[in-house]
Amino acid sequence: MKNDLLQVGVIGAGMIGALHARNIARKTQGAAVAAVMDVDSERAQVVAADCGAQAYTDAGALIADPAVDALLIASPDAFHAEQTLACIDAGKPVLCEKPMATSVADGERVLQAELAAGRRLAQVGFMRVYDQTHADVYDMLARGDIGKALSFRGEHINPWRENSSIEGAIINSLIHDIHSARWLMNAEISQVFVQWVRSEPDQPRSARYAIVQLAFADGAIGTLEWSGDSGYGYEIVVEITGEAGKARTISHSSPVLRRGHTASQGVSPDWPQRFAQAYLNEVQIWVDAIRGGQPTGPSAWDGYMSLVVAEACIRSVESGLPERAVGRQRPALYNPR
Amino acid sequence: MKNDLLQVGVIGAGMIGALHARNIARKTQGAAVAAVMDVDSERAQVVAADCGAQAYTDAGALIADPAVDALLIASPDAFHAEQTLACIDAGKPVLCEKPMATSVADGERVLQAELAAGRRLAQVGFMRVYDQTHADVYDMLARGDIGKALSFRGEHINPWRENSSIEGAIINSLIHDIHSARWLMNAEISQVFVQWVRSEPDQPRSARYAIVQLAFADGAIGTLEWSGDSGYGYEIVVEITGEAGKARTISHSSPVLRRGHTASQGVSPDWPQRFAQAYLNEVQIWVDAIRGGQPTGPSAWDGYMSLVVAEACIRSVESGLPERAVGRQRPALYNPR
Amino acid sequence: MKNDLLQVGVIGAGMIGALHARNIARKTQGAAVAAVMDVDSERAQVVAADCGAQAYTDAGALIADPAVDALLIASPDAFHAEQTLACIDAGKPVLCEKPMATSVADGERVLQAELAAGRRLAQVGFMRVYDQTHADVYDMLARGDIGKALSFRGEHINPWRENSSIEGAIINSLIHDIHSARWLMNAEISQVFVQWVRSEPDQPRSARYAIVQLAFADGAIGTLEWSGDSGYGYEIVVEITGEAGKARTISHSSPVLRRGHTASQGVSPDWPQRFAQAYLNEVQIWVDAIRGGQPTGPSAWDGYMSLVVAEACIRSVESGLPERAVGRQRPALYNPR
Amino acid sequence: MKNDLLQVGVIGAGMIGALHARNIARKTQGAAVAAVMDVDSERAQVVAADCGAQAYTDAGALIADPAVDALLIASPDAFHAEQTLACIDAGKPVLCEKPMATSVADGERVLQAELAAGRRLAQVGFMRVYDQTHADVYDMLARGDIGKALSFRGEHINPWRENSSIEGAIINSLIHDIHSARWLMNAEISQVFVQWVRSEPDQPRSARYAIVQLAFADGAIGTLEWSGDSGYGYEIVVEITGEAGKARTISHSSPVLRRGHTASQGVSPDWPQRFAQAYLNEVQIWVDAIRGGQPTGPSAWDGYMSLVVAEACIRSVESGLPERAVGRQRPALYNPR
Secondary structure (H helix, E strand, O other): OHHHOEEEEEEOOOHHHHHHHHHHHHHOOOEEEEEEEOOOHHHHHHHHHHHOOEEEOOHHHHHHOOOOOEEEEOOOHHHHHHHHHHHHHOOOOEEEOOOOOOOHHHHHHHHHHHHHHOOOOEEEOOHHHHOHHHHHHHHHHHHOOOOOEEEEEEEEEOOOOOOOEHHHHHHHHHHHHHHHHHHHHOOOEEEEEEEEEOOOOOOOOEOOEEEEEEEEOOOOEEEEEEEOOOOOOOEEEEEEEEOOOEEEOOOOOOOEEEEOOEEEEEOOOOHHHHOHHHHHHHHHHHHHHHHHOOOOOOOHHHHHHHHHHHHHHHHHHHHOOOEEOOOOOOOHHHOOO | OHHHOEEEEEEOOOHHHHHHHHHHHHHOOOEEEEEEEOOOHHHHHHHHHHHOOEEEOOHHHHHHOOOOOEEEEOOOHHHHHHHHHHHHHOOOOEEEOOOOOOOHHHHHHHHHHHHHHOOOOEEEOOHHHHOHHHHHHHHHHHHOOOOOEEEEEEEEEOOOOOOOEHHHHHHHHHHHHHHHHHHHHOOOEEEEEEEEEOOOOOOOOEOOEEEEEEEEOOOOEEEEEEEOOOOOOOEEEEEEEEOOEEEEOOOOOOOEEEEOOEEEEEOOOOHHHHOHHHHHHHHHHHHHHHHHOOOOOOOHHHHHHHHHHHHHHHHHHHHOOOEEOOOOOOOHHHOOO | OHHHOEEEEEEOOOHHHHHHHHHHHHHOOOEEEEEEEOOOHHHHHHHHHHHOOEEEOOHHHHHHOOOOOEEEEOOOHHHHHHHHHHHHHOOOOEEEOOOOOOOHHHHHHHHHHHHHHOOOOEEEOOHHHHOHHHHHHHHHHHHOOOOOEEEEEEEEEOOOOOOOEHHHHHHHHHHHHHHHHHHHHOOOEEEEEEEEEOOOOOOOOEOOEEEEEEEEOOOOEEEEEEEOOOOOOOEEEEEEEEOOEEEEOOOOOOOEEEEOOEEEEEOOOOHHHHOHHHHHHHHHHHHHHHHHOOOOOOOHHHHHHHHHHHHHHHHHHHHOOOEEOOOOOOOHHHOOO | OHHHOEEEEEEOOOHHHHHHHHHHHHHOOOEEEEEEEOOOHHHHHHHHHHHOOEEEOOHHHHHHOOOOOEEEEOOOHHHHHHHHHHHHHHOOOEEEOOOOOOOHHHHHHHHHHHHHHOOOOEEEOOHHHHOHHHHHHHHHHHHOOOOOEEEEEEEEEOOOOOOOEHHHHHHHHHHHHHHHHHHHHOOOEEEEEEEEEOOOOOOOOEOOEEEEEEEEOOOOEEEEEEEOOOOOOOEEEEEEEEOOOEEEOOOOOOOEEEEOOEEEEEOOOOHHHHOHHHHHHHHHHHHHHHHHOOOOOOOHHHHHHHHHHHHHHHHHHHHOOOEEOOOOOOOHHHOOO
């Protein structure tokens, strides 16, 4: 805590890592960036220089650096579990980008490590929790505005044509919606059924558009809609139907432009624009929580259960049938307080 | 009442006259078109043939035709007063397009003739009264949803570049908004102040855009916005501020199209599309009312008072100052029932 | 064709039958109501008197009446197939409310009868086809505004607490959405998967809310959302995702009321308000088409295929699994022209 | 610049002063609160303690404190001019809440003092410049999305019943809209005409609702709508009509709640909620600008010209007529760069 600032080490200096590093360095109270790691040493140096930090090319060395109080992992998905485990072993708090791992088995290892440590060290980067309109829906539910929740609907519309497989879409992108559903419905997902439209007609596992039908443990149901190439921009919608009404986020708040026979609003180009404030909030609240004791955001349990559901989705892709999502019992460490 | 149908004579076979004639012939219960008049005999014949009616080129002859029970006047504005007077003289009900006359003096003559007749024969074509969303706002006010009305706002956005003078815009187009304001606020307009932007920089009286500020006799205030060349389509908005809230019509109900970084709705191209149903309602209710006794829609009093306000607007154009709008006392014939 | 008007016999004088009868009698050009039948003779007489028609208590007698040119069936669902068959046997055009039958087997009988007659006589009352906002979405697709359709979403939100079974919800209510999906996507539904939330916790087949996941024969997918007791009103939404964009109907066009910390729009109380104009359009276009030769609206084929999909939904309810919807080949009589 | 942080002295520890002080202390990079002054010493101490600052009851002493690098004035309006002059005399940058003074004469004194200093020291707290949706409209205009601007409309809707005079409403509240209009239209206001509705029927200068009609020096026109007691919440709307289209801010971005026959969105309760982010942006950008040289936000010229227009409004209140707004020539110091 040099200069009374939480000294953060950032692992991964790509798009999202650089975003987090600059947010911490310039726009977060009570924290500084001590170190930035990337296997591409030039990339590490550019971001490190920009943040007044030291550059690393080895994640282990950065984690071990005594000048680093806490870690933010934004490396490729395949490294998330090992690096999070290393942070837990070092007894250092860690905010790991989603997914927490790329398999349930690896997620379970992280969970076990944290349970062995006996306290929360890890937080997973489900940043929608820190988005105002998602928080508004959460509050509406908590106030009872729509009564008991019966159904969840998530729309996750991406703008880019990327050559995604349906499995990749599930593990890397739909996992956001899986967490949203669990969080807002305050219930675990017990069954999933996946259908999708191919992006490449001759590649059966290529995915352009998908629908996941959900059943929750408490009897509620729902759907997730996912698009990998919307043709019009980026958009996230959450809609919850309750016994007394319905809450639905709106996605466009820009001015209305009337011109040429239409009245239109701009659509976000992509996630960095749409969630700019949520990423700032996420890091600020994480820093504050760590300085106050332990993280309060999405936990290793959330990371693990999201993977349990994601793997059930992949089984549904393979079987063409609904599949059960069954995780272990929730350890007491993760009980709501 | 041949075949138990109200036999209507239509004067003027231009765009709006032809619209009314076809609406009566094809889509109105209890009425038929007996005759169609236009100084352009070919135009009269085309519309007459289309409606199974007789063609005239002389308005007086059509009005006098004993086969004609009631008249609909859609001739150029300059003929409205004389033709309406002729109908009243003939003791035949008449629906005259707005404006009822082109001067207060002529409007007064129509009013006096009707008062002499001792019963309502004339209705003026302020068709917004028959538009659902205007009626919804009327009902909101009547129910007290927004409390006592404090302010009226009208937006009248035209799509076409026409070479209009500010005086022409007032008498022919803003007169709709003047009536809307009087009707929805249930009060007479007592003062107006007009400003406008020229369409032709070197022609001081050319008008592209105008704002009229209003004072009402009961202390309420308001504004009218008028555009003669919006660049994007046709749109009518009414907004009323009351002591307890605000009511505002929405103007776009078409599906939302997300495409190319925007979410958009189509704007009506022009008034025939926007008010298609209102024109149908207007004529049907007029026919029903006449068959039941006398017209119930906008009256000669409404036609006269709208002209009183319009002339005050023209005085404001000339003086550059607010001007009073002072009409005669409302005759008992026009008291609300 | 007495008085050159299509003389319609209306079977069933309940809510929807009375609505149709009065629409034909008062608001439709070129048609009259010749006869009204209901097993409740008083109910038949009230509606018949209102329409200047003769009252019947026997459907067969009404169908056989030579004064009756065409039939409109609005009896309970269980009678639809037999009565439609009787009309076809009598060689009289018939507009039958949905569903056309209550089983695929009965639907097949109607289809066979019409094929034996060799010409279209039956139309099914899928009135959304005549709703402006549905037509707008159809046009957007036809114009290519959103490119090739990838996914259909229908929301069918009912306001009333009725003691519906999931099977009843499918056959009587979701059948509207099944037809919407087939019509707008211009493709047959090939697979369905149904989940629902019970209205009565101890009655496994009671239904308050349901989601149906769809696959289409051309590779597109979709979902239907159905609510039997929304708590807030009636609402129908259609959303289609295409390769280039998305089209979504809006459901509220009433004025915005700002009051008490909210800005709100009214929601339709129920279907008669929401589809008032569509029911008028449906009957007018049906009358015009019959006078011109044969019906052009939703056909016996549409009625049959909707039942094929509905029965697949019921099998999915029973199996808890996705189920195939397989109908016969489309006869040439029903090819698009 | 102790600790390399801009040390800010906050004058006035009421609602807005406390908001600014806490924003600087907790949420602004590169600045700290060195001192807080209020004539109520307890109030000064509470806020000072909260910000780790020293408490003052004398503004002059605080301004003179060598530990204070820059000032933020949030005292009652009557003190703004004198305190801003004192800051300029001390050569310290100052961000003064609006209005910069309560008369043109006092505004002129501030302007002259800054001109004598030969560099920009003062910024006026027109925070809408830092609001995203206002910035979006500014950008639309700059990009030419709507062509040349013809008309400005501002809606300024306050939620509270305060016993305001029309003069007070103009100087303290409408001055925001006057600046908005000048800023977004990039033109000075040359004429105003004011009408209002009384809040107390027997007090002629009491104001509940007002409309100000505007003319701009470049020929454009406009209106300002002001409500002092909306009955429903707080709302700011800006709408600009151009030759090619129209841009209008939307004011509600919260989720849509369907419940009890309405679909509604929440309205901001008051300005602290609506402009929370704008106040943060304003202070951050001010701090960054001062550390980089001199302020870049609304200037003493903007403060002065807003007062010129406000005084013309007050003359219009007194005369019941349109009144000219004539300021001095813009000094070169305030030319756009």
